[in-house]
Amino acid sequence: xxxxxxxxxxxxxxxxxxxxxxxxxxxxxxxxxxxxxxxxxxxxxxxxxxxxxxxxxxxxxxxxxxxxxxxxxxxxxxxxxxxxxxxxxxxxxxxxxxxxxxxxxxxxxxxxxxxxxxxxxxxxxxxxxxxxxxxxxxxxxxxxxxxxxxxxxxxxxxxxxxxxxxxxxxxxxxxxxxxxxxxxxxxxxxxxxxxxxxxxxxxxxxxxxxxxxxxxxxxxxxxxxxxxxxxxxxxxxxxxxxxxxxxxxxxxxxxxxxxxxxxxxxxxxxxxxxxxxxxxxxxxxxxxxxxxxxxxxxxxxxxxxxxxxxxxxxxxxxxxxxxxxxxxxxxxxxxxxxxxxxxxxxxxxxxxxxxxxxxxxxxxxxx
Numbered sequence: 001x002x003x004x005x006x007x008x009x010x011x012x013x014x015x016x017x018x019x020x021x022x023x024x025x026x027x028x029x030x031x032x033x034x035x036x037x038x039x040x041x042x043x044x045x046x047x048x049x050x051x052x053x054x055x056x057x058x059x060x061x062x063x064x065x066x067x068x069x070x071x072x073x074x075x076x077x078x079x080x081x082x083x084x085x086x087x088x089x090x091x092x093x094x095x096x097x098x099x100x101x102x103x104x105x106x107x108x109x110x111x112x113x114x115x116x117x118x119x120x121x122x123x124x125x126x127x128x129x130x131x132x133x134x135x136x137x138x139x140x141x142x143x144x145x146x147x148x149x150x151x152x153x154x155x156x157x158x159x160x161x162x163x164x165x166x167x168x169x170x171x172x173x174x175x176x177x178x179x180x181x182x183x184x185x186x187x188x189x190x191x192x193x194x195x196x197x198x199x200x201x202x203x204x205x206x207x208x209x210x211x212x213x214x215x216x217x218x219x220x221x222x223x224x225x226x227x228x229x230x231x232x233x234x235x236x237x238x239x240x241x242x243x244x245x246x247x248x249x250x251x252x253x254x255x256x257x258x259x260x261x262x263x264x265x266x267x268x269x270x271x272x273x274x275x276x277x278x279x280x281x282x283x284x285x286x287x288x289x290x291x292x293x294x295x296x297x298x299x300x301x302x303x304x305x306x307x308x309x310x311x312x313x314x315x316x317x318x319x320x321x322x323x324x325x326x327x328x329x330x331x332x333x334x335x336x337x338x339x340x341x342x343x344x345x346x347x348x349x350x351x352x353x354x355x356x357x358x359x360x361x362x363x364x365x366x367x
Contacts, residue, residue, distance in 0.1 A: 096130065
């Protein structure tokens with residue numbers, strides 16, 4: 001197996017952008033019952049506004065330059081291409097930190113925290129960052145074989161950090177990254193000093209003894225979880241069961257991809273952030289391979305027992321509500337548990353970067 005690390009630069013041909021514009025111009029829009037807003041799913045008017053901006057106001061070349069302002073490389077791990085941004089701190093005492101995004105996000109999630117994390121004020125924890133694209137996502141994709149779930153990804157990330165020469169490092173994540181990061185600590189505890197996440201996905205097991213320990217905060221979190229299950233889980237079920245069936249709509253139609261991703265990005269995010277994340281799927285043809293992550297994860301054999309590496313949570317209002325009772329069952333060394341009223345939603349690194357950055361600094365400085 002080659003361990004070669006190859007410099008990479010994003011350079012999308014103009015013909016690809018022209019094709020995107022032609023497809024947007026030719027969009028065949030669906031109907032919608034009047035005055036239904038989000039009742040049936042993402043509203044036509046909302047996607048049309050985003051598509052209009054995508055076609056006539058959005059500047060991909062500007063975002064391409066912003067991404068290219070950071071070093072980028074690719075390397076092959078376990079038969080899969082892996083794209084990543086390694087951004088070193090000017091500080092000698094910086095701790096290496098790997099940041100993992102989720103779906104429908106991308107490495108774009110972390111652009112606003114790169115500067116503050118790598119070059120903080122004096123006295124604050126600094127980091128050498130490694131920001132990979134998940135296997136099958138963006139410039140890491142598409143995947144070419146079965147099995148790329150959270151556990152295989154965690155092993156690949158451990159290999160990536162070894163290949164980069166980092167013997168002691170932290171790992172952090174959001175969304176799918178919050179599933180990968182704890183597993184990275186589990187399989188590489190000799191090198192991972194701590195795990196930081198924005199969600200801890202621990203759920204009731206059905207054991208009556210567990211329910212006797214439920215706190216009022218847990219009860220409220222279960223209500224939020226029940227609402228999400230009843231109103232927003234369709235994407236998870238479809239990705240987990242029939243990603244190929246969905247693939248034709250989101251691979252052929254940019255409006256279809258935009259509508260599918262908009263269901264979980266929503267109106268609290270600025271259009272350029274939404275569109276740049278969508279672009280990384282469209283331009284790389286990875287809309288389908290990214291959804292396969294759910295299929296593979298649903299069929300993966302999970303390890304038995306809790307994690308033991310120190311873990312910290314930064315939970316934000318409007319996002320998944322983690323439950324301490326069940327998290328303590330799955331993770332034996334919870335070092336910090338912070339719930340912020342900042343209405344950052346699911347993309348804290350973009351919507352509340354200062355808050356998330358400080359939580360990361362404090363957590364890893366305390367280890």
